[in-house]
Amino acid sequence: MKVRKSYLLLGSVTIWILLGRLLHGKNTLQIDTYENTSFTSFVGQKALDLRGNRTESSAFIYFFNPIRGAIDGFVQVIRNLIAVPAPNSVIPIIGWFGVVGIIAFVVFATSQWRTALLSVSLLLACGALGMWQFTMDSIAMTLASVLLSLAIGIPLGIWAGLSDRVLKIVTPFLDLAQILPTLVYMAPIALVFMIGAASATIATMIYSIPIAIRITSHAIRNLNQSPVEASQSMGSTQKQTLTKVQIPMAKQMIVLGINQTVMAAVSFVVIAALIGAPGLGKPVIEALIIRNVGQGFVAGFAVVFLAILLDRSTSAAAKRQDSFIPPTQKQIKTKRIILIITGILAVVSVFMSRTMLWAAVWPKDVTIAPQVAKTTNNATAWILENLTIFTVGFKDLISYSVLNPLESQLSASPWYVTVAMIVALALIIGGTRTAILAFVLAMAIVLSGLWYEAMLTLTQTIVGCLLTMIIGLALGIWTGRNDRAERVLRPFLDAGQTLPAFVYLVPMLGLFGPTRFTAIATGIVYAIPVVVKIVCEGIRAVPHSLVEAATAAGSTTRQIITKVQLPAAKKTILLATNQGLIYVLAVVVIGGFVGAGGLGYLVIVGNSKPELQGKGLIAGAAILLLGVIFDRIMQAGARRSS
Amino acid sequence: MKSLFGRRSVIVTVVIAAALILSGCSKSVNDSAGEAAGDCGSYAIAMHAWGGYTASAQVVAEIAKKELGCTITQTTLDEGPTTYDAMEAGTIDVIIEDWGGGRWKDWTDRGAVVEAGENGNIGIIGMYVAPWMVEKYPDITDSKNLNKYATMFKTADSGGKGAWFEGPAGYTTIGEKMVSANKLNFKVIFSGSEAALVDGFIKAEANKTPFIGYAWQPWTLHSKLPTLEAARVKFPANDWSDPAKASGLTDYPSTPLIKLISKKLNDANDPFASLVKNFKWTNADQNGVAADLEGGMTAEAAAQKWIDAHADIVKSWLGK
Numbered sequence: 001m002k003v004r005k006s007y008l009l010l011g012s013v014t015i016w017i018l019l020g021r022l023l024h025g026k027n028t029l030q031i032d033t034y035e036n037t038s039f040t041s042f043v044g045q046k047a048l049d050l051r052g053n054r055t056e057s058s059a060f061i062y063f064f065n066p067i068r069g070a071i072d073g074f075v076q077v078i079r080n081l082i083a084v085p086a087p088n089s090v091i092p093i094i095g096w097f098g099v100v101g102i103i104a105f106v107v108f109a110t111s112q113w114r115t116a117l118l119s120v121s122l123l124l125a126c127g128a129l130g131m132w133q134f135t136m137d138s139i140a141m142t143l144a145s146v147l148l149s150l151a152i153g154i155p156l157g158i159w160a161g162l163s164d165r166v167l168k169i170v171t172p173f174l175d176l177a178q179i180l181p182t183l184v185y186m187a188p189i190a191l192v193f194m195i196g197a198a199s200a201t202i203a204t205m206i207y208s209i210p211i212a213i214r215i216t217s218h219a220i221r222n223l224n225q226s227p228v229e230a231s232q233s234m235g236s237t238q239k240q241t242l243t244k245v246q247i248p249m250a251k252q253m254i255v256l257g258i259n260q261t262v263m264a265a266v267s268f269v270v271i272a273a274l275i276g277a278p279g280l281g282k283p284v285i286e287a288l289i290i291r292n293v294g295q296g297f298v299a300g301f302a303v304v305f306l307a308i309l310l311d312r313s314t315s316a317a318a319k320r321q322d323s324f325i326p327p328t329q330k331q332i333k334t335k336r337i338i339l340i341i342t343g344i345l346a347v348v349s350v351f352m353s354r355t356m357l358w359a360a361v362w363p364k365d366v367t368i369a370p371q372v373a374k375t376t377n378n379a380t381a382w383i384l385e386n387l388t389i390f391t392v393g394f395k396d397l398i399s400y401s402v403l404n405p406l407e408s409q410l411s412a413s414p415w416y417v418t419v420a421m422i423v424a425l426a427l428i429i430g431g432t433r434t435a436i437l438a439f440v441l442a443m444a445i446v447l448s449g450l451w452y453e454a455m456l457t458l459t460q461t462i463v464g465c466l467l468t469m470i471i472g473l474a475l476g477i478w479t480g481r482n483d484r485a486e487r488v489l490r491p492f493l494d495a496g497q498t499l500p501a502f503v504y505l506v507p508m509l510g511l512f513g514p515t516r517f518t519a520i521a522t523g524i525v526y527a528i529p530v531v532v533k534i535v536c537e538g539i540r541a542v543p544h545s546l547v548e549a550a551t552a553a554g555s556t557t558r559q560i561i562t563k564v565q566l567p568a569a570k571k572t573i574l575l576a577t578n579q580g581l582i583y584v585l586a587v588v589v590i591g592g593f594v595g596a597g598g599l600g601y602l603v604i605v606g607n608s609k610p611e612l613q614g615k616g617l618i619a620g621a622a623i624l625l626l627g628v629i630f631d632r633i634m635q636a637g638a639r640r641s642s
Numbered sequence: 643m644k645s646l647f648g649r650r651s652v653i654v655t656v657v658i659a660a661a662l663i664l665s666g667c668s669k670s671v672n673d674s675a676g677e678a679a680g681d682c683g684s685y686a687i688a689m690h691a692w693g694g695y696t697a698s699a700q701v702v703a704e705i706a707k708k709e710l711g712c713t714i715t716q717t718t719l720d721e722g723p724t725t726y727d728a729m730e731a732g733t734i735d736v737i738i739e740d741w742g743g744g745r746w747k748d749w750t751d752r753g754a755v756v757e758a759g760e761n762g763n764i765g766i767i768g769m770y771v772a773p774w775m776v777e778k779y780p781d782i783t784d785s786k787n788l789n790k791y792a793t794m795f796k797t798a799d800s801g802g803k804g805a806w807f808e809g810p811a812g813y814t815t816i817g818e819k820m821v822s823a824n825k826l827n828f829k830v831i832f833s834g835s836e837a838a839l840v841d842g843f844i845k846a847e848a849n850k851t852p853f854i855g856y857a858w859q860p861w862t863l864h865s866k867l868p869t870l871e872a873a874r875v876k877f878p879a880n881d882w883s884d885p886a887k888a889s890g891l892t893d894y895p896s897t898p899l900i901k902l903i904s905k906k907l908n909d910a911n912d913p914f915a916s917l918v919k920n921f922k923w924t925n926a927d928q929n930g931v932a933a934d935l936e937g938g939m940t941a942e943a944a945a946q947k948w949i950d951a952h953a954d955i956v957k958s959w960l961g962k
Contacts, residue, residue, distance in 0.1 A: 032819075033818060033832065034815075034816070034886075048748060051723075051727065051730075051748065052752060054730070055752075055754075098661070102658070102661055105654075105657060106654065106658075109653065110654075190724065190727065194728065194730070194731035194733075195725075195727055195731060195733060196728065196731060273718065274720065275724075282718050285718055286689075291840060291841070339653045343654075343656070343657035343660075346657055347660045347661050350661040395798065396798045399798035400798055403798075404798070404801075506837060509837060509838060509841050513838075513841060513842065513845065514831070514833045514834070514841060514842055515799045516799055517798075517799075591834075592834050593811075593834040593835045594835060594838050595831055595833045595838050596834070597831065601832045601834060604811045604834065605811040605812075607723070607724055607812075608720055608721055608722040608724065608811050609722060609723075609811070609812065610722065610745050613723065
């Protein structure tokens with residue numbers, strides 16, 4: 001069965017290549033960038049009408065505009081509190097010293113003093129980077145979107161946890177939202193809610209709500225059922241069981257969900273600046289504009305610090321385990337007294353931040369930003385000067401040997417040949433249902449008129465994913481087998497996951513020039529951490545007995561890896577590949593900014609040229625369709641392989 | 643344990659409530675600070691993605707803050723519809739430089755955005771080769787000779803043809819039409835951002851490698867590559883103003899750059915509105931400030947330097 005499958009795959013690829021060669025350049029559906037199809041100009045016209053209607057149509061007056069107003073107001077209140085001068089004032093309501101005091105106290109109260117100390121140092125570091133106000137703005141934006149996400153996500157998650165029907169209805173939407181590249185849905189949101197904090201908050205929520213829903217419903221579903229049954233048999237109402245038994249039991253898991261929701265919101269901080277969000281994204285994007293790598297990194301570091309701060313403080317709250325020995329009366333009392341004292345200190349710090357100028361406004365002279373910027377600029381300059389020969393050589397090698405042949409195969413073959421190929425792959429890997437889905441989605445791309453650009457993006461994504469998997473597998477196996485390696489690499493992986501892709505887009509541009517490969521390389525850097533982490537976990541999950549048996553039988557390390565660990569972790573590796581693909585796709589489209597063309601460029605150009613707006617919106621949809629096709633095929637493959 | 647957790651939440655709540663009440667009631671430091679409040683309100687200037695724009699916008703912002711006492715926010719935004727929408731939504735009041743040739747018509751027609759005259763800069767757009775090439779191949783700046791050199795411009799990305807680096811997404815570009823109308827053996831590559839073009843030109847000049855790309859005046863790149871203007875490829879003079887109607891046979895027209903303001907600012911008709919309406923300077927002015935910016939000066943310092951050196955012009959903008 002297994003052998004037959006790989007023969008089938010090989011056979012269909014061969015046929016595809018032959019047909020592609022034979023019919024080269026026919027029916028490629030290529031149109032010029034400035035040209036619209038009747039469909040894209042129809043969508044463009046609708047978008048223009050929508051813009052014109054915003055002040056008149058009742059949908060806007062009674063629905064969208066009030067939502068925008070409410071969210072804008074909510075964000076503004078939080079910003080006034082910590083970030084921007086309050087009305088009739090030159091400082092925010094709470095100055096920097098007060099913010100530090102409150103955060104230190106809250107973290108101390110919910111976890112432990114070590115985490116509180118870490119949080120304070122990270123906050124001070126953001127200030128020292130000259131990013132205090134941007135950081136506060138980002139915290140305000142994150143706080144607003146997280147609070148709103150939780151207000152919607154947790155109830156929905158509980159509902160989906162209790163009812164199979166609800167779960168079934170929401171799951172496809174959750175899947176979709178997690179595949180959706182962020183660049184894609186910002187334009188439609190800005191169209192309806194306009195540029196500004198409201199749009200940014202809503203865009204962030206779309207990204208973070210699914211996580212809150214998923215983890216909450218998971219938490220409710222995976223509870224130990226005996227207390228629930230006991231409660232029911234004692235005659236509790238459904239409401240009582242929920243509030244007295246299920247939610248308290250699921251609390252720890254739900255707090256973990258909050259942590260994940262916060263992290264999703266933080267990862268949105270930078271890209272949200274593209275639709276007018278205040279915060280750290282602003283200096284990052286500005287640095288891209290003036291090609292100031294150092295300044296970009298200064299802001300990028302602040303993003304990373306903020307992410308670590310929020311991650312550690314929320315996950316420490318989730319993990320906090322009371323010791324098995326019940327605390328004595330005296331311990332409780334001491335703890336309570338310490339809490340009250342630190343609480344008073346926090347209140348005093350707020351008071352000071354309102355009465356003394358030094359505690360209200362971050363002192364401008366306390367800064368390490370110029371040094372950091374200079375160091376990173378020098379490092380980048382050195383890298384560009386000395387490594388460009390290698391990087392350009394590598395880029396050309398990959399371009400001529402992999403990228404160009406694949407691009408010519410995908411984009412210069414007739415569309416029906418490639419569609420047939422995709423459907424065949426889906427059929428072999430995933431079965432009939434996957435094949436039907438793939439056919440429908442691929443045809444939707446064809447009908448949208450953007451097939452050619454979709455194939456360019458597909459090429460870049462595939463090549464990026466291949467390279468990601470080569471590097472990711474190697475590092476994943478290494479860290480999976482070696483604790484020391486894991487400890488050394490872990491901080492880099494964490495930082496890599498939170499460092500916004502825009503920060504290294506410019507250095508990549510320096511290394512590879514305005515080319516497709518710059519987009520691919522950026523995608524690889526973005527995707528590697530998640531792939532390494534998943535592969536590492538997969539390798540670690542292989543039962544020790546298997547590895548020991550193989551060692552005892554005299555296998556070499558290489559044999560153990562290739563014959564035991566990799567096959568046993570096959571399913572995880574497939575899932576890692578899937579994640580890798582989705583991550584690469586999400587960033588490859590940003591490559592439109594640096595010469596990669598394809599669908600990403602159309603999204604970008606649609607944002608700035610009214611006549612191409614429709615095309616840009618459709619391009620966003622096409623990216624999503626590509627993502628879904630990939631995701632479904634890979635998921636089906638992973639399911640079948642287990 | 644349960645009770646500890648309960649008490650803990652109570653303490654946390656009490657502290658936060660105390661902090662909030664305190665911040666609401668206590669007399670704050672700024673009540674005594676007493677900012678000199680002019681009759682100028684608070685406005686937002688859009689900051690677009692190129693150095694020259696930053697120069698113009700920063701000069702206006704500095705004058706507004708220092709001379710008029712306005713509160714000015716500067717918001718980084720994509721040019722074009724994104725910003726017009728923001729102006730309609732009331733979050734942006736000024737675009738100090740727009741190249742768009744009337745793409746704002748939908749917004750001005752319904753009164754959401756108002757044209758505030760030319761800013762004095764003349765936009766020149768064209769295709770330029772790397773400056774070193776002009777010396778070596780003097781006839782390369784004639785569009786008729788481009789095909790002769792096409793193979794030199796080949797890269798891994800250009801599919802056997804010459805690579806033609808097109809301008810950033812929001813800019814007026816007709817590269818595809820130019821290539822097909824003039825039957826040029828080039829492939830259009832959408833460089834996507836100003837950063838990508840700067841990178842392309844600078845590397846090509848440093849390494850003496852062939853490069854042809856979209857460039858414009860006023861632009862800070864000219865201060866780094868002083869001979870760039872001589873490297874402009876000449877196509878027949880232009881016959882169009884609407885990109886959709888361009889044949890592609892001819893060059894880009896030169897464009898007087900426009901200022902746009904929000905309805906709110908136009909209606910207010912206050913000192914800031916008249917400053918923006920009066921603002922007008924030359925390409926040389928803008929390039930000077932932009933070059934200082936590029937040289938590592940902060941935007942505030944570069945703008946202030948120009949303001950200090952041109953007190954008369956600033957005075958005339960202020961209507962003094």
